[in-house]
Amino acid sequence: MYQKVTTEVIEKLQHIVGPSYVKMNKDELISYSSDESMAPELWTMPEVVVAPANAEEIGAIIKLANVYHIPVTPRSAGTSVSGGAIPVCGGIVVLLERLNRILELNEEGLFMVVEAGVRTVDIQQAAREKGLLYAGDPCSADSCLIGGNLATNAGGNKAVRYGTTRHQVYAIEVVLPTGEIVELGGNLKKCSTGFCLEQLIIGSEGTLGVITKATLKLIPTPLYHFDALAVFTDLSKAINFVPNLIKEKLNPTSVEFMDNRFVKRANEYCRLQLPHWQDGYYVIVSLDTYREEELQDNIERLSNICEAAGATDILEADERIWRVRRSCLESTRELSKEATSEDLVVPVLRIAECIETVVQMAAAYDFQVFCLAHAGDGNLHFQILRGNLEKTEWERQLADFRKQAYPFVYSLGGKLSGEHGIGVKRVDYMETYTNPVELMMMKKIKQALDPNSILNPRKVLNVE
Amino acid sequence: MYQKVTTEVIEKLQHIVGPSYVKMNKDELISYSSDESMAPELWTMPEVVVAPANAEEIGAIIKLANVYHIPVTPRSAGTSVSGGAIPVCGGIVVLLERLNRILELNEEGLFMVVEAGVRTVDIQQAAREKGLLYAGDPCSADSCLIGGNLATNAGGNKAVRYGTTRHQVYAIEVVLPTGEIVELGGNLKKCSTGFCLEQLIIGSEGTLGVITKATLKLIPTPLYHFDALAVFTDLSKAINFVPNLIKEKLNPTSVEFMDNRFVKRANEYCRLQLPHWQDGYYVIVSLDTYREEELQDNIERLSNICEAAGATDILEADERIWRVRRSCLESTRELSKEATSEDLVVPVLRIAECIETVVQMAAAYDFQVFCLAHAGDGNLHFQILRGNLEKTEWERQLADFRKQAYPFVYSLGGKLSGEHGIGVKRVDYMETYTNPVELMMMKKIKQALDPNSILNPRKVLNVE
Numbered sequence A, B: 001m002y003q004k005v006t007t008e009v010i011e012k013l014q015h016i017v018g019p020s021y022v023k024m025n026k027d028e029l030i031s032y033s034s035d036e037s038m039a040p041e042l043w044t045m046p047e048v049v050v051a052p053a054n055a056e057e058i059g060a061i062i063k064l065a066n067v068y069h070i071p072v073t074p075r076s077a078g079t080s081v082s083g084g085a086i087p088v089c090g091g092i093v094v095l096l097e098r099l100n101r102i103l104e105l106n107e108e109g110l111f112m113v114v115e116a117g118v119r120t121v122d123i124q125q126a127a128r129e130k131g132l133l134y135a136g137d138p139c140s141a142d143s144c145l146i147g148g149n150l151a152t153n154a155g156g157n158k159a160v161r162y163g164t165t166r167h168q169v170y171a172i173e174v175v176l177p178t179g180e181i182v183e184l185g186g187n188l189k190k191c192s193t194g195f196c197l198e199q200l201i202i203g204s205e206g207t208l209g210v211i212t213k214a215t216l217k218l219i220p221t222p223l224y225h226f227d228a229l230a231v232f233t234d235l236s237k238a239i240n241f242v243p244n245l246i247k248e249k250l251n252p253t254s255v256e257f258m259d260n261r262f263v264k265r266a267n268e269y270c271r272l273q274l275p276h277w278q279d280g281y282y283v284i285v286s287l288d289t290y291r292e293e294e295l296q297d298n299i300e301r302l303s304n305i306c307e308a309a310g311a312t313d314i315l316e317a318d319e320r321i322w323r324v325r326r327s328c329l330e331s332t333r334e335l336s337k338e339a340t341s342e343d344l345v346v347p348v349l350r351i352a353e354c355i356e357t358v359v360q361m362a363a364a365y366d367f368q369v370f371c372l373a374h375a376g377d378g379n380l381h382f383q384i385l386r387g388n389l390e391k392t393e394w395e396r397q398l399a400d401f402r403k404q405a406y407p408f409v410y411s412l413g414g415k416l417s418g419e420h421g422i423g424v425k426r427v428d429y430m431e432t433y434t435n436p437v438e439l440m441m442m443k444k445i446k447q448a449l450d451p452n453s454i455l456n457p458r459k460v461l462n463v464e
Helices: A007-017 A024-031 A055-068 A121-130 A146-152 A199-201 A237-247 A260-269 A294-309 A319-326 A328-333 A348-363 A391-413 A427-433 A436-449 B009-018 B025-034 B056-068 B120-128 B145-152 B197-201 B235-247 B258-267 B292-308 B321-328 B328-333 B348-363 B389-411 B427-431 B436-449
Strands: A046-048 A072-075 A094-096 A100-108 A109-114 A169-175 A181-185 A210-217 A224-232 A254-258 A281-289 A313-318 A338-343 A368-374 A379-385 B048-052 B072-073 B092-095 B102-106 B112-116 B170-173 B182-183 B212-218 B224-232 B254-256 B283-291 B312-314 B339-345 B367-376 B379-385
Touching: A007 A046, A007 A055, A007 B102, A007 B112, A024 A046, A024 B379, A046 A427, A055 A094, A055 A169, A055 A199, A055 A210, A055 B145, A055 B367, A100 A121, A100 B092, A100 B235, A109 A121, A121 A146, A146 A210, A181 B092, A199 B197, A224 B048, A224 B367, A237 A254, A237 A281, A237 A294, A237 A348, A237 B009, A254 A260, A254 A319, A254 B224, A254 B321, A260 A368, A281 A294, A294 B312, A319 A328, A319 A391, A319 B170, A328 A338, A328 A368, A328 A379, A338 A391, A348 A368, A348 A379, A348 A391, A348 B112, A379 B197, A391 A427, A436 B197, A436 B212, A436 B436, B009 B048, B009 B056, B009 B182, B009 B197, B025 B048, B056 B072, B056 B092, B056 B212, B072 B379, B092 B112, B102 B120, B112 B120, B112 B339, B120 B145, B170 B389, B182 B197, B224 B292, B235 B283, B235 B292, B235 B348, B254 B258, B254 B321, B258 B283, B258 B321, B258 B367, B283 B321, B292 B312, B328 B339, B328 B379, B339 B348, B339 B389, B348 B389, B379 B389
Parallel strands: A046 A094, A072 A094, B048 B092, B072 B092
Antiparallel strands: A100 A109, A109 A210, A169 A181, A169 A210, A224 A281, A224 A313, A254 A281, A254 A368, A338 A379, A368 A379, B102 B112, B112 B212, B170 B182, B170 B212, B224 B283, B224 B312, B254 B283, B254 B367, B339 B379, B367 B379
């Protein structure tokens, strides 16, 4: 059992970060009790929220928490949909928002050094101004912070071509669960000097350390760009198009699938009426090249593939299509006060099979399901709305659905989460569906690095 | 202290793998007492060598070793130059050579599933036959096994463009230090489902597990290729050319530097007289593109960069240049019965500064130094020959040189090993130069996963 935050602890926290950066007022605390997972049963009030200025202060807070045995929950922008930033055991919430500087942008060396509290969109923008690309691009880029991206190994729209957040990183600075500060990795193209600890920390959702700084890779921006919207009026054709596209090795930057429920709803929400908004399934394909004639060739090949796949319409898409795509989750918010999003991931060639089967499974339940997919990387999002379902019935049906869907996904070689993380929301499923040997390894590592279970407890794993 | 291999243990080993796969004869054992590190003081006889057929047998051997507290050293092809495969504590050597099957080559899904004992060149060849590229390409590809590449995160000639071995991997099967078998990672483009354990195991040099199988990434082979040889008669011009080349963002596949000692010696060894073999510094640049006009453009740009850098000669290079390059290490073997190779790595923009300074440092000593570099990824190899130096003098001078060079390399943001690994050869330096917090993390993880210190002891770290 954890200890409570006492007056003594508060005073020590005030001493570490300065009194104005310690929040205790209930009205202030409440906004740190939740994140963007629409699951009220997870919401938990922190006992205190602190906004340290740097890694040293975070280290001092964590050391203090170890002495008093108080849980610490790191929080970036709180845009998690898995409850990763919710202080489910109470205790101290540590904000990253004051670590908000871009420290270096090295054009020749193609890297950028940033603190964890910089907004992802600002990193993208700073790179763009120099003709460079930071390829991490979660859908929440406008609001999320890079620290959260690193903690969850965020994916997003460009992962088909460029990989996820972990693939954009040379080095990180981390505050360990015991309070020490360490730089892991290096600004190196090669390394065989001990264990690859930076990749262990990235994606560990703040359970193995608080990432405070990162050296990110940049690449020259492709000069030529084309967004295509392939519209299908048949689900099966739409999803079978994706593996065929992948097999053609066009190296697209994005391949995004939206089912007609999302197409309709997001068009309404954006007050748009893009083609076939009432009956179409959308597949957005982005092409980027460094050479103009290559783009022209690729557009032609893409157009042929679309045609062969039975697309109803193939259009050049403008920014409106991305507005529609990005508004998907938001567009369903007002339809239901409670909702949950699935984040299943499967081998990319199994995506059609996965969508088809899981959509069929879902149809047997009373909740409403909206489906979209980062289809080009096998990552499937289901937005499931409680709507008017009675609470216990909602929970029962959801549990039943998952009991059907998850084993199927694992049978395809898939996993629970492609990019949202396990957080607290999926921790029981993590324990159920992860290979027991793999789970044991994770727990041993967690216990070795966080012997008092101070850092982001009950996330990813149950270790007490 | 470890226990000795007794008759009882031998019988149990014979029971696990079959009597014909247990080697005890001294004449047989001797070839497993060394690797390609030319450092006789490291050579140690194993007590027994076993050649298991699969992961299950390896698991049983390791469980047995835990019961009897006997060290286990996994061995792929034994091409390590860091003593990684030498059984420095005696005990059991486990050969991977019978796990030699390519299990699947999936052209559409762009992946290959291989056992750990497949030769790297056979993987490259199998991919090539399907128009695909396996991008891992250590210089020893002809003789090394993929298991060793994975264990050391092998680099090689193409890492500039494609990254090192760890970047080519979707998933691995591993036998843990406690004998359990587990599949880590997945054939997934994205994953945020717990800790990234596969990357922790890759590059851990067989201290955290024995990799028995891997799912490797393949990419479409670029169709157009050009090898250029830029010859310089001035060291400074040759090495300063490299960062300039990198800044130009030509995305070369290889950028290899050879100093004139290596150029001369390797030409002699190969009975070739390539241009300026007597006075030239070579920089080999490989260009690969998917489009012909892009290659032409890149060649032109390369040629301009070479000219601006003051190259004496710029030539199209054929396979002979790669023969010379690949023969470098071998070509010095007959010059000295003892030698050591450094494998320093620095941020790529610091490579010129690093070579220049370390070459200058080395000049003050009596040993002979040959220098080459995977310059495009900041990885510098020094081949240092004992020659006729008296043994204790050799050791003293080598230690002095390292005491000068290593802190300098770390001051540039570099590390001890780019691709050869720490093995047993660099373990003391690893302890000296690694950040103590990072080192502590590595040791805690090692102890958590290998509580009896059974697996490849005294490699990478000292943990007893």
